[in-house]
Amino acid sequence: MRHFDPDELATGLVRVAADGRIEWFNRSANALLAPPGASLGRCPIHQISPALGEWxxxxxxxxxxxxxxEALLEEAGSVVDAYLHPSGESVLIELHPVAERVRQREMADRADRQQALSLMTRRLAHELRNPLAGVRGAAQLIAARGSDETSSRHAAMIQREVDRITALIERFAGNGERRTAPVNLHRVLAQTAELVxxxxxxxxxxERDFxxxxxxxxxxxxxxxxxxxNLLRNAAQAGAGVVRLTTRIEHGSPLMDRPGGHAARIDVDDDGHGxxxxLREKLFLPLVSGRDQGSGFGLAIVQQIARAHGGLVEYVPLEAGSRFRVRLPLDPAVSGDDGQATGESADG
Structure with a gap:
């Protein structure tokens, strides 16, 4: 039977004596609490973290x-779920790093704000349809009268611009009610890759790595x-010559809609100009584009679809190119029951 080594755990473990001094710690705890290259030693715990000392x-x-x-240990700059248990004359501290979970939630909150703006834009687009139709109709009447060549040319120009704006509106507002059914992710990816x-x-x-x-x-x-x-066309428009599609199951995904659940993670990597x-912080907002001829709706729609499915899309810059990482929750049958932690919550 393999010997259990606490230093292999990602969870930080610290045992604190009755006098408040550290008796023992594992490697993860040292990485979470001590400055780089230093050791916790037998310091009083309150010198390492006043919050831990108080708890x-x-x-x-x-x-x-x-x-x-999600306790912020300010001195160490770490965010952790901290569990403290009495153990004889000592206190055992468990420190579970949650920085990725917090980062994902912040991204999800930002995506939700962007989605709210997208929804407002869609409603505004809906309100614009009727007056645009009126403008186009008036331009048609001017053109039909044909009083002079200049007026006819300007009327035709108005119709073209109205048609262009209407097409943009329809393109953004075209995502209606979702129809949920079992979907083969790899078939969808293969079809879109072949098309683009x-x-x-x-x-x-x-390239595919499924x-x-x-x-x-x-x-x-x-x-x-x-x-x-949209993501593959975005890569092509960014000058990519190679796109790599990678899919993996992410266990214990940081997706906030399904804490602790499983997700399908799809990376769309390209070697374009990035x-x-x-633009990175506002990349998924409507009307934001890095191209002169871009409408700025493509990535907004990408995030909108992902959030409607309980997922999230994030942009990761690469040394040469871009990565768009998509997380989509797996079918509920794949995930186990969510557990709940027990114990008393610390105030603040």
């Missing part, structure tokens, strides 16, 4: 466990197809 005092005084979710490669007339190579264990998703196949079509740093 140890409470556990010793009350004789019961304490739970501090054909559009580029051999100028784009799509995980065959990924089950069918509960999703709207048309919308998922549109999501990846996204200017100034």
């Amino acid at each position: 140890v005092r409470q556990v010793n005084g009350q004789g019961r466990s304490l739970y501090a979710p 490669a054909a559009e580029q007339h051999g100028g784009l190579r799509v 995980d065959p264990s990924i089950p069918e998703l509960a999703a709207d196949e048309g919308q998922v197809h549109q999501l990846f079509l 996204v200017p740093e100034a």
